[in-house]
Amino acid sequence: EGIRAVSLANRTRGKAERLAAAYGVSRTADLGELIADEAVDAVYVALSNELHAEWAAKAMEAGKHVLVEKPLCLSTDEAKRLWQTAQKTGAKLVEGLMVRHHPWQRALKELVDSGRYGALRRIETRITLNARDRHAGNYRSAKAKGGGCFADLGCYWLQFLQALVGLDWSDCRGESEFAGPDGCDWTFRARALYPDGVEAVCLTSFELPYKASHRLVLDEAVLTVPDFFRANLGCYKRTRRI
Secondary structure, eight states: OOOOOEEEEOOHHHHHHHHHHTTTSEEEEEEHHHHTTTTTTTTOOOOOOHHHHHHHHHHHHTOOOEEHHHHHHHHSHHHHHHOOOOOHHOOOEEEEGGGGGGGHHHHHHHHHHHTOOEEEEEEEEEEEEOOOGGGGSSSSGGGTOOOIIIIIIIIIHHHHHHHHHHHHSSSSEEEEEOOSSGGGGEEEEEEEOTTTTTTTEEESSSSSSEEEEEEEESOOOOEEOOOGGGGGGGGOOOOOOO
């Protein structure tokens, strides 16, 4: 309520026109025209990964608030540029990670922080899905476009860590054989170690069967959140196994 889609842009004008017709958007534009449009207050950047930082910065410089599809950007330098642009312009800049707003995250953090089951020792995350046709013709299978499984899926792990224990780890490592199309990472393993001894590990993959789960090991219990993507299909109760 209170939000209206007034314009839709794509690098291919024909695709923009088809999407606008499908979703009832009144007009189409090229990317530059859209961010210059005075009728537009905020922009949702859902381009391929390598274009996120560029067009998010341009939109903020044009006076728009910005919601960017994950991942927000692809490098530390891009992140610094976006931060500086947001500070300079006063624009709101938000990364589009739906799970950040799911109620189970808050409930899980409250349970861990309560100490009911002792101290948190280990966080195990798996986010894997078998890519249909190896993402042929998709930016996920193009190295220059920010492809690979960790850029696409690892941000959910990082967001969960940020919400649960923060990102101030003492050591963080990752590894992959980069055996996917165009040399992209098709399976990626990551590990973060925190000063208090908490260890967080993550497996992301485009070649393993579907699974999206968090498993928290505490002194006196193991907490599991299975299929944490489930709410992207509607309003569902979440099951938390203890």
